[in-house]
Amino acid sequence: MTLKEIKDKLVNGDLWSFINPEANKDIHPSEVAEILDKLPADTALSSFIAFPDKKKVLLFPYVDHFLQHKIIKGVDKEQAAYILNHLSSTDRYSFFISLSPLDRSKYLEYLDDDHKKATQDTLGLPRQSIARLCNTDFATIKADMTIAQANEHLRKHHKDSDTANVIYVVDDKGKLIDDIPVRRLVLNEPTKHIKDIMDGVVIKLNIKDKTDEAISMFKQYDRNVLPVTNDDNLLIGVVTIDDIMDVTEQRNTRELQRFGGLESLEYPYVKTPIFSLIKKRGGWLIVLFLSEMLTATAMGYFQDEIATAVVLALFVPLVISSGGNSGSQAATLIIRAMAVKELGLKDWWYVMKRELFSGFCLGVILGTIGFLRIAAWQKLGWYDYGNNWQLMGIVIFFSLIGIIMWGTLSGSMIPMILKKFKLDPATSSAPFVATLVDVTGLVIYFSIAAVILQDTLLKHHH
The missing domain is CATH 1.25.60.10 (MgtE N-terminal domain-like)
Structure with a gap:
């Protein structure tokens, strides 16, 4: 069917x-x-x-x-x-x-x-605690049993469940000695003792471990189920791979939603009521909108320069969006690297050097394209940037280098700073970084323009 x-x-x-x-x-x-x-x-x-x-x-x-x-x-x-x-x-x-x-x-x-x-x-228990995922339904046997006795014991005392793929060997006090996959019970002679088929290697989680540690243990040892013990090595429960996968998926979803600049949703998108969706998105949008108002303030501060050299205003969207985009890229890379434990806080200097160098190279590439664009339009007669078009091209070239370096630096450092203050790095969402870089990017752009153009386009103003 x-x-x-x-x-x-x-x-x-x-x-x-x-x-x-x-x-x-x-x-x-x-x-x-x-x-x-x-x-x-x-x-x-x-x-x-x-x-x-x-x-x-x-x-x-x-x-x-x-x-x-x-x-x-x-x-x-x-x-x-x-x-x-x-x-x-x-x-x-x-x-x-x-x-x-x-x-x-x-x-x-x-x-x-x-x-x-x-x-x-x-x-x-704390939200991140492994104990929250602990399944108390597990099968135990003793080391001095024969395989036949162990099988009989399991048949009588344990029900069929996905945790029964691995059987745990405990002592009289319930302390964990070893774990044995069921296949080992099946493939060995029934007369053998359990202690003869033990390998003495037991990978386990501590009840105080966080879910992040459990996720990396499952990855490292390629297990489907891991035992959980307390500090005295008493077997408390087991954690299965499907529960870990559920937690990982929930966490990734939550981080992605926050990263996009909205509160995480309780239900899947299609089941979330429309007004609830608006509420989740509205809060962040208002914060970002109020922050973006600073862009208007910054432009107001430079209004004399804009009035004198209107051509400067033409390139504001181009220059600003490049900074925001490079910042969002850096934030995405760093947050992901921190989530999968590639990077820690101690790596901040390494990250900063890499991002500044990346930002510089990317800035030079985009700056060159910007300069060539002005030169091409001027030469082809599609737009007249005036006699000082080369200076305008130089302003764009250096502005893009400065703004993209600042974007990559902000994007990579903000998640690390948040982590340092025990906040979720995912909340340094791409829109948040982009907004910050927008406002500061304008200041960088107009400051560079003021220095380079002061003897030409902006001379009349002074």
């Missing part, structure tokens, strides 16, 4: 193909969730409600938060409690963290005592 056929059935309310287990052996819950997410909210909700309870629990973690909220609000209390209590600890936490504080306290009451306490404890 193709996804299109499924979608048609869903839209037409014909859900039998999902409810009938024979018909959907080959369909993963994530594929069904993808279809539900694209349907109108009410259709998606009624489709979800028609599933058997076990399927609901399987499907719930895969639908987006917007639909999750609608489902829990839309089903009766018993049903909502059943779903929330049967989720894995990380999926349950992911749902609760997405709620408003009011809804959070309301739905916490739906949980049984153990789940409620565990969820409240997790919600109380």
Whole structure:
């Protein structure tokens, strides 16, 4: 059955193909969730409600938060409690963290005592803490068991889950000794002891680690699941690669949105109400607009020069946008390099030297093009820059060098300064850097013009 056929059935309310287990052996819950997410909210909700309870629990973690909220609000209390209590600890936490504080306290009451306490404890942890991603559902065995005994123990005491791909060897106190992939249990003789197949290498996270550290550990060691211990080496839980990928995606989305000069969105773009979208974008636009007003102030300060040499005003957009663009480029490169840990604060001098040199070279390239553009228009008779057109070309040449160097310097240093003050570098969004460079760029441009043109174009004014 193709996804299109499924979608048609869903839209037409014909859900039998999902409810009938024979018909959907080959369909993963994530594929069904993808279809539900694209349907109108009410259709998606009624489709979800028609599933058997076990399927609901399987499907719930895969639908987006917007639909999750609608489902829990839309089903009766018993049903909502059943779903929330049967989720894995990380999926349950992911749902609760997405709620408003009011809804959070309301739905916490739906949980049984153990789940409620565990969820409240997790919600109380710092936002970046690895403990928030900890899945407490993991399988353990002892080193002195034979493989046959270990298999029997696992069959009796552990349910099938994505965390069961790796089995943990612990001592009597629950301290972590080693981790063993399930394949090693399968491929060795049943009479062998667990301690004979251990390799003694255990990669683990500490409960105090931040999610950033976990992300780099997963990358470095190429693992699908990592154990989490406390300072005493007690095994507390495990973190799976899919949870880490979710966090990475959320973080990247948030940073990209902030970088574009808007507050991050709670829901996907298509599900965000239009007025909420306007509010998220408006705040930054007002701040940037007020900042850009300084551009008008700067131009007002140089109005005599502009009145005397009107030709100067022609090049304002050209010169200014180059500075803003080079600043945005530098900010993008540095923020990304800091996010993937290529650069740290201690590298500021290295970054500054590189960006100043890059800015100088880029400025010379663009300045040369600017000079040639003036020369070409003058010679071809498309525009008359007057007798002193060479001086005008020189002003543009040096202004572009100065402004682009200033742009690359600002763009690269502002994220580092923000990081130094424990602020999110992503908020030094491209528009923010561009605005700063616009205002200062004007001052650089007119100052260079005043020096170079003072004996010619601007002479009458003096």
